[in-house]
Amino acid sequence: MTSTTDPVRADRDNQKLGGPDATSKPRVHRRGALEYVAWAACALVAFGVIRTLLTNENYQWDVVAQYVTAETVLRGLVMTVVLTILCMTFGALLGLFVAVLRVSPLRPVRILAGAYVTFFRGTPVLVQLIFWFNIAALYPNLAIGIPFTDVSQDIDVNRLISATTAAVIGLSLNQAAYQAEIFRGGFASVDKGQIEAADSLGMSRGTKLRRIIVPQSMPTIVPATGNQFIGMFKETSLVSVLGVGELLMSVQLIYARTYQTIPLLIVACLWYLFMTLLLSYPQSQIEKKFSRTRARVSNDPAPGLTQTELMGEAK
Amino acid sequence: MSQMNGEGTVHARGLRKSFGDRVVLDSIDLDVACGEIVCIIGPSGSGKSTLLRCIDGLEEIDRGVLRVNGEDLGFRETPTSYQALKRKEVAAQRTRIGMVFQSFNLFPNMTAQENVMSGPVLVKGAPKAESRRRADALLTSVGLHGHGDHYPWQLSGGQQQRVAIARSLAMDPQVMLFDEPTSALDPERVGEVLAVMKDLAQRGMTMLIATHEMGFAREVADTVIFMDGGLVVEQGKPADVLGNPQEPRTCKFLESVL
Numbered sequence: 001m002t003s004t005t006d007p008v009r010a011d012r013d014n015q016k017l018g019g020p021d022a023t024s025k026p027r028v029h030r031r032g033a034l035e036y037v038a039w040a041a042c043a044l045v046a047f048g049v050i051r052t053l054l055t056n057e058n059y060q061w062d063v064v065a066q067y068v069t070a071e072t073v074l075r076g077l078v079m080t081v082v083l084t085i086l087c088m089t090f091g092a093l094l095g096l097f098v099a100v101l102r103v104s105p106l107r108p109v110r111i112l113a114g115a116y117v118t119f120f121r122g123t124p125v126l127v128q129l130i131f132w133f134n135i136a137a138l139y140p141n142l143a144i145g146i147p148f149t150d151v152s153q154d155i156d157v158n159r160l161i162s163a164t165t166a167a168v169i170g171l172s173l174n175q176a177a178y179q180a181e182i183f184r185g186g187f188a189s190v191d192k193g194q195i196e197a198a199d200s201l202g203m204s205r206g207t208k209l210r211r212i213i214v215p216q217s218m219p220t221i222v223p224a225t226g227n228q229f230i231g232m233f234k235e236t237s238l239v240s241v242l243g244v245g246e247l248l249m250s251v252q253l254i255y256a257r258t259y260q261t262i263p264l265l266i267v268a269c270l271w272y273l274f275m276t277l278l279l280s281y282p283q284s285q286i287e288k289k290f291s292r293t294r295a296r297v298s299n300d301p302a303p304g305l306t307q308t309e310l311m312g313e314a315k
Numbered sequence: 316m317s318q319m320n321g322e323g324t325v326h327a328r329g330l331r332k333s334f335g336d337r338v339v340l341d342s343i344d345l346d347v348a349c350g351e352i353v354c355i356i357g358p359s360g361s362g363k364s365t366l367l368r369c370i371d372g373l374e375e376i377d378r379g380v381l382r383v384n385g386e387d388l389g390f391r392e393t394p395t396s397y398q399a400l401k402r403k404e405v406a407a408q409r410t411r412i413g414m415v416f417q418s419f420n421l422f423p424n425m426t427a428q429e430n431v432m433s434g435p436v437l438v439k440g441a442p443k444a445e446s447r448r449r450a451d452a453l454l455t456s457v458g459l460h461g462h463g464d465h466y467p468w469q470l471s472g473g474q475q476q477r478v479a480i481a482r483s484l485a486m487d488p489q490v491m492l493f494d495e496p497t498s499a500l501d502p503e504r505v506g507e508v509l510a511v512m513k514d515l516a517q518r519g520m521t522m523l524i525a526t527h528e529m530g531f532a533r534e535v536a537d538t539v540i541f542m543d544g545g546l547v548v549e550q551g552k553p554a555d556v557l558g559n560p561q562e563p564r565t566c567k568f569l570e571s572v573l
């Protein structure tokens with residue numbers, strides 16, 4: 001009875017076009033004209049860029065090739081990498097500390113930590129760097145001693161704060177402020193029910209932070225920190241103004257001598273780009289992994305994925 | 316224990332709790348004896364959760380007396396006032412009160428076994444090996460033998476809630492609070508959690524349970540409390556409150572749920 005009144009079947013029977021059965025026809029989307037236009041525009045731009053790169057002799061690709069692995073440049077690159085790692089490490093540790101202070105039960109501590117973040121995020125990092133470089137003008141002598149005794153040791157701040165120390169201090173302190181915000185956002189992403197469950201068991205603040213809040217905020221913190229790392233890699237170029245021999249400074253030293261400014265800047269850019277691309281692969285893997293974990297850092301059962309993934313950062 | 320006689324009891328007199336200007340609990344009087352099973356029923360927003368949260372110390376009361384396990388909760392009485400206890404002292408009180416949440420709130424970064432161990436190990440500093448054995452025994456007692464290495468997301472809602480009960484029990488609480496423990500569960504999973512709770516009731520645990528499961532209340536409760544608008548409207552034996560309610564508001568509520 002149903003088969004004779006089935007409207008779809010009737011429709012198919014009516015179809016005398018000789019094509020395949022209606023249930024097995026592929027579904028096709030036609031590409032819009034706009035897409036072809038976009039492709040054409042894209043090709044045009046690419047052509048223009050490539051052509052000027054190849055035909056404009058001022059690029060001096062031979063000079064680029066000559067210097068791209070020059071010893072001075074490579075030494076600068078190493079300095080850049082070392083600075084990045086140092087500043088990110090100090091910045092992350094100090095940032096975690098500041099973030100913990102920001103959730104302190106003591107209001108003055110919270111205010112102090114908040115002021116730190118406001119100051120360092122509210123002023124240009126370049127200015128901060130120059131400031132640290134010239135800190136000796138503010139405190140020419142640093143007296144380290146035991147309070148209320150005569151035992152003390154004067155230190156010449158000018159000698160203590162070399163360009164490199166100023167760079168590490170400046171970038172780390174600045175990074176710490178941003179990192180503190182990342183940690184704070186991560187802490188805030190932890191479900192309130194988790195804190196209540198921990199409280200209900202009588203967990204202390206420290207234990208709660210270490211065992212519940214920090215592990216569960218990793219899915220937000222780690223990808224954001226990865227981005228900061230890539231950002232820091234480029235940000236180190238700022239310390240060239242202090243005369244620190246990192247990548248940008250190295251090429252500047254060379255072109256100050258040879259006047260081949262553009263090709264040497266290209267050398268620097270190529271290295272920055274290369275390193276950034278190198279870092280962006282692990283970064284995308286981290287983001288992928290944590291976006292999956294993120295979905296699971298809730299109590300809702302989700303269909304199977306391996307347990308080891310969840311363990312990774314949490315422990 | 317210094318106050319053996321008060322263990323497993325809850326007493327409230329004139330308890331009041333407000334959020335801003337909104338009074339959510341008003342002049343609540345409550346007496347729960349050791350081993351008593353109390354079911355709290357009432358419409359949404361009547362203050363059931365807030366009452367349980369106050370008893371667990373998750374919310375601070377504005378006024379009145381609240382004594383759990385024979386001690387003033389979170390405060391020490393002085394001739395003129397109640398002085399807030401130190402964080403540590405409050406934490407110690409909380410270890411003797413277990414709370415089971417509607418949304419389970421298992422720690423997703425820990426396995427079922429680690430969840431159950433978390434209280435003894437992280438709070439009481441109990442040795443790990445012993446706590447692990449104890450956790451396995453508790454998981455077995457809630458019907459989850461062999462599920463110890465599962466993460467919360469690998470368990471069904473009913474299983475998660477049973478792990479949550481085991482986690483609370485691992486602290487050896489003298490009072491257990493349940494805030495709508497089966498409301499977030501699929502209907503076919505409700506029974507397994509209620510069975511665990513029944514078992515617990517039979518073993519003499521003092522329990523306060525906010526619930527919409529009238530059948531369970533009728534069967535297991537010693538006392539049923541009907542709340543509405545932050546007040547205890549009616550309380551008594553389940554047969555009386557559920558079977559022969561005196562207050563019009565209770566009648567109306569029971570009609571709406573049955």
Ligand SMILES: Nc1ncnc2c1ncn2[C@@H]1O[C@H](COP(=O)(O)OP(=O)(O)OP(=O)(O)O)[C@@H](O)[C@H]1O
Nearest residue numbers: 334337339357358359360361362363364365366495
């Ligand atoms: N943190 C809070 N801030 C402000 N108001 C709150 C807060 N928690 C609860 N309330 C209010 O207190 C009243 C009682 O809430 P409560 O959650 O205790 O009700 P309930 O009886 O548990 O309801 P349900 O059956 O929906 O769980 C509600 O009106 C609610 O809006």
Ligand SMILES: [Mg+2]
Nearest residue numbers: 363364365495
């Ligand atoms: Mg509720």
